[in-house]
Amino acid sequence: MKRFLVPLLGGLAGLAGAAEPATPAAAIAAGKFSLNLRLRYESVEQTGLRDADALTLRTRLGFAPAPWQGFKAFIEAEDVTAADGDSYSQSGLNPGGAGRAVIADPVTTELNQLFLAYTRDHTTVTVGRQRLVLDNARFIGDVGWRQNMQTFDAVVLQDQTLGQTTLTYAYLSQVNRVFGDRHPQGKWSSHSQLFNGSYRGWSGGTLTGYVYLLDFPNAAANSCATTGVSLAGSLPATPQLKFTYRVELATQSDYGSSPLAYTARYHDVEAGFTHAAGSLALGDERLGSDHNVGFKTPLATLHAFNGWADLFLATPAGGLDDRYLRATANLPGAVALVSAYHWYASDVNAVDLGREFNLQLSRKLTPALTALVKFADFRHESAAFPDVQKSWVQLEYVF
Secondary structure: OHHHHHHHHHHHHHHHHOOOOHHHHHHHHHOEEEEEEEEEEEEEOOOOOOOOEEEEEEEEEEHHHHHHHOOOEEEEEEEEEEEOOOOOOOOOOOOOHHEEEOOOOOOOEEEEEEEEEEEEEOEEEEEEOOOOOOOOOOOEEEOOOOOOOOOEEEEEEEEEOOOOOOEEEEEEEEEEEOOOOOOOOOOOOEEEEEEEEEEEEEEOOOEEEEEEEOHHHHHHOOOOEEEEEEEEEEOOOOOOOEEEEEEEEEEEEOOOOOOOOOOOEOOOOOOOEEOOEEEEEEEEEEEEEEOOOEOOOOOOOOOHHOOOOOOOOOOOOEEEEEEEEEEEEEEEOOEEEEEEEEEEEEEOOOOOEEEEEEOOOOOOOOOOEEEEEEEEEEEOOOOOOOOOEEEEEEEEOOO
16 A cells, blocks of 8 residues: 555645646645554553453545645545454443443544635634644643544634734634544534634743633533633753743633533643753642532543543542653664653542553654554552553554
8 A cells, every 4th residue: 555655645745846726626636645544552451340452543534735825625534443342442332342441442434624724924714624732732632642533613713923923713613522423422512712822932931821711512511711821931951951841820610501600720830851862840730629620621632631541531529639750761772752650639638549650662663654652550549540551552654
């Protein structure tokens, strides 16, 4: 397949790099295909459930016509297949997986993206089904770790007219979640609005402010209004060493269809050092609680935060205080290492919840092919949580 696709797609890419097409038909003829293949084995051992093992292949095939008079378009299909779909619980979709641990990669085939964008001067409007990631994906993300990407049916307006400033507004009419079309919670209807502005003009960092008004009629308890600000960046400590930092504060309350009544707070404080050989950071992320409702992050790329064992995808009713130490290293043989250790407690009364260790090794085998192994080990201190071990082996090809 590779011997066939590389010349074909390369030739189309060459056409796309030529002068702008004269007509829409010419733009389509000069378009470019994209291909992503991700083969993954995931294993889960969880107290109280049977072990789960998932060997899945995620395939994405996309096509983008060449730009024409400020217009761009993209269409992408996504398919997730499993060697044995009943060797794990597909988020409750498969009766054969009952009693096994959940691996949130259901078998599915769907339209992943389909959008039209128009750019004039420094302003772009994008309409349709699209990927959307804001800031560090803590509140708005594509859940890129899971095999089925989260996308949004949305209108997104982005403006960069002001120097070193990006302003983003989005209206979300539907959230296409990782569970797929067949799951009762696979799609959320939405009347949500996002406002985000960032300024990169300071040498030490980027200042960002945001207001996210999330309203989900068919997932009403996740409706919320979040307002926050962050400052993140780095400063030189020595010629070879940089001091890195992130400070973020937010407040959240019920909004729209929510049946709840609460006001909760959030903060993330992180400091560390980075060097050509690697990095080290110490942080404290706290998701508060009010009236027994934890601070919500329903559209986040959740796996990237609060540990890879995914015990805290939904914030506990008593909130969560995650104190963590994270290290990266560039090892011999072009191997990249990422590791972290988490100490978890509730926000209310500081009840000890558990500890977690994370480790990942990855290496680019070719410019298009990346190998990865990954491990997570959560040990509970509270009876409300199980012990969990997860491991992954993955190959990903991107063209």
